[in-house]
Amino acid sequence: MLEVRNLVAGYGEVEVIRGLSLTVAAGQIVAVLGANGVGKTTLNKTLSGLLPVGAGEIHFDGARIDTASPSEIVARGLIHVPEGRKIFPNMNVRENLELGSYRRAKPRRAGNLERVFSIFPRLRERAGQYAGSLSGGEQQMLAIGRGMMAEPRLLILDEPSLGLSPLLVEEMFALIARLNAEGQAILLVEQNVVQSLDIAGTAYILENGACALSGPAAELAANPALRRAYLGL
Amino acid sequence: MYTPSIIAEAVVNGLLTGAVYALVALGLTLVYGVLHIINFAHGALLTCAMFAVWALSDGLGLNVYLTIPPLAVLFLCLGYGLQRWVIGPASHGDDGNTLLVTLGLSIAIENGLLAAFHADTRTLSGDAAFDVVELGPMLLSRPRLIGFGVAVLVAVLLWALLAGTDAGKAIRAVAKEKMGASLAGIDVRHIYALTFGLGCACLAVAAGLLMPTFYVNPRVGNAFVLVAFTIVVLGGMGSVPGALLGGLLIGVVESLGGLFLGESLGQAGIFVLFILVLLLRPAGLFGARA
Numbered sequence: 001m002l003e004v005r006n007l008v009a010g011y012g013e014v015e016v017i018r019g020l021s022l023t024v025a026a027g028q029i030v031a032v033l034g035a036n037g038v039g040k041t042t043l044n045k046t047l048s049g050l051l052p053v054g055a056g057e058i059h060f061d062g063a064r065i066d067t068a069s070p071s072e073i074v075a076r077g078l079i080h081v082p083e084g085r086k087i088f089p090n091m092n093v094r095e096n097l098e099l100g101s102y103r104r105a106k107p108r109r110a111g112n113l114e115r116v117f118s119i120f121p122r123l124r125e126r127a128g129q130y131a132g133s134l135s136g137g138e139q140q141m142l143a144i145g146r147g148m149m150a151e152p153r154l155l156i157l158d159e160p161s162l163g164l165s166p167l168l169v170e171e172m173f174a175l176i177a178r179l180n181a182e183g184q185a186i187l188l189v190e191q192n193v194v195q196s197l198d199i200a201g202t203a204y205i206l207e208n209g210a211c212a213l214s215g216p217a218a219e220l221a222a223n224p225a226l227r228r229a230y231l232g233l
Numbered sequence: 234m235y236t237p238s239i240i241a242e243a244v245v246n247g248l249l250t251g252a253v254y255a256l257v258a259l260g261l262t263l264v265y266g267v268l269h270i271i272n273f274a275h276g277a278l279l280t281c282a283m284f285a286v287w288a289l290s291d292g293l294g295l296n297v298y299l300t301i302p303p304l305a306v307l308f309l310c311l312g313y314g315l316q317r318w319v320i321g322p323a324s325h326g327d328d329g330n331t332l333l334v335t336l337g338l339s340i341a342i343e344n345g346l347l348a349a350f351h352a353d354t355r356t357l358s359g360d361a362a363f364d365v366v367e368l369g370p371m372l373l374s375r376p377r378l379i380g381f382g383v384a385v386l387v388a389v390l391l392w393a394l395l396a397g398t399d400a401g402k403a404i405r406a407v408a409k410e411k412m413g414a415s416l417a418g419i420d421v422r423h424i425y426a427l428t429f430g431l432g433c434a435c436l437a438v439a440a441g442l443l444m445p446t447f448y449v450n451p452r453v454g455n456a457f458v459l460v461a462f463t464i465v466v467l468g469g470m471g472s473v474p475g476a477l478l479g480g481l482l483i484g485v486v487e488s489l490g491g492l493f494l495g496e497s498l499g500q501a502g503i504f505v506l507f508i509l510v511l512l513l514r515p516a517g518l519f520g521a522r523a
Contacts, residue, residue: 048416074418086413088406099406102399103418146417 100149251484469520
């Protein structure tokens with residue numbers, strides 16, 4: 001479904017992603033893991049068209065999207081829930097969700113809104129409240145809910161557990177697994193290695209903008225080098 | 234000497250003038266709130282609109298109020314095009330450049346108008362300006378009453394657009410969270426241009442409302458923009474209700490200032506109020522604290 005070949009990208013002259021390749025198949029959770037600053041967020045911004053592609057190719061659903069604009073990419077169903085949520089603080093929860101279907105799935109807005117409210121009953125309770133007044137966990141739910149309003153073919157989640165309490169982190173990973181069980185393809189970009197490997201099918205470990213290790217998540221979880229580097233074991 | 238009815242009349246007259254000021258300020262604050270730039274071409278574009286009203290009304294003999302709808306549409310398109318294909322590309326995403334581009338644009342427009350129409354001051358022919366309506370003990374100018382009504386109507390329409398339509402919601406989304414908006418599939422360049430266009434459409438309406446009682450020359454817009462800028466800061470940068478109430482307040486202050494201090498000092502009251510607000514409430518009446 002998503003195929004990235006030898007991608008090079010970054011900010012102006014500064015290369016952050018240096019020849020990365022990865023594949024996401026329909027229905028999968030693919031985890032992209034790595035420490036701070038290895039290029040995870042840059043990868044996401046490049047996939048969603050916010051940053052230009054320096055070299056390499058991005059194919060999505062059989063079409064090349066590496067020169068497409070962010071709104072064209074959204075229209076194709078590649079939906080990016082960004083790090084830091086980036087919800088609209090000056091608008092209420094319902095309006096935030098409605099804007100999720102600004103470009104895609106607009107005719108089915110009412111039904112999708114109902115679906116998001118049933119996944120996140122908390123958002124229904126807060127529907128009329130300003131998004132800026134929500135707690136961190138609620139804002140993360142809202143960001144994911146806004147992404148789901150576009151009926152994503154592939155949902156990119158950038159650090160969904162960042163800044164949440166341990167209990168909420170558990171909930172967040174359970175939710176991601178549940179969405180995937182319903183057939184949602186997910187590219188999960190995380191620093192939280194243990195829990196991500198737990199729910200992912202395939203994983204890529206990034207170092208210095210390139211893939212250091214990749215394979216089935218269960219195998220990686222047992223890899224001694226990885227356990228030493230990321231788990232301190 | 235200042236009987237209650239004289240003061241009441243001054244207050245009402247101030248409100249009537251203030252509503253049109255508010256309309257000019259509305260365009261300025263909308264562009265600031267969404268694009269985060271001060272549009273220095275605002276005054277020159279208002280002058281353009283006033284010349285357009287004058288030309289259609291005096292030249293072609295159209296009723297001045299009938300020139301408003303077509304000019305509003307024309308200025309919406311003009312503003313859209315200016316931002317999308319001139320100001321946006323020329324500033325390469327840097328706000329500092331945008332200031333210079335709009336400033337340059339205002340100089341070009343002003344001098345273009347000067348070349349085309351010379352420095353003469355023109356007014357609409359006819360005596361509509363002296364048309365009055367008797368309201369209880371007050372005598373009110375009919376063009377100003379119409380101006381007030383239309384300005385309020387435009388403000389309500391704009392509010393409905395921002396609150397109730399997808400385009401309006403996208404404008405509010407881009408104002409506060411550009412990246413989030415892009416990722417929701419909103420084309421930020423389109424929304425910038427649309428907002429700039431709406432700001433220009435407000436100017437076209439204001440021009441149609443001003444011309445019956447005012448004059449036009451190639452520099453006339455600047456006087457209004459100085460007042461509008463005061464209103465925008467007073468009401469809170471980027472705040473639509475702030476611009477409306479600020480406009481009405483400034484209108485009343487100017488009118489009462491004129492009554493008590495004499496016509497020529499009326500505007501001094503505006504700036505005294507402005508300094509007081511800056512001292513006591515630096516974010517403006519409706520502005521978010523930084």
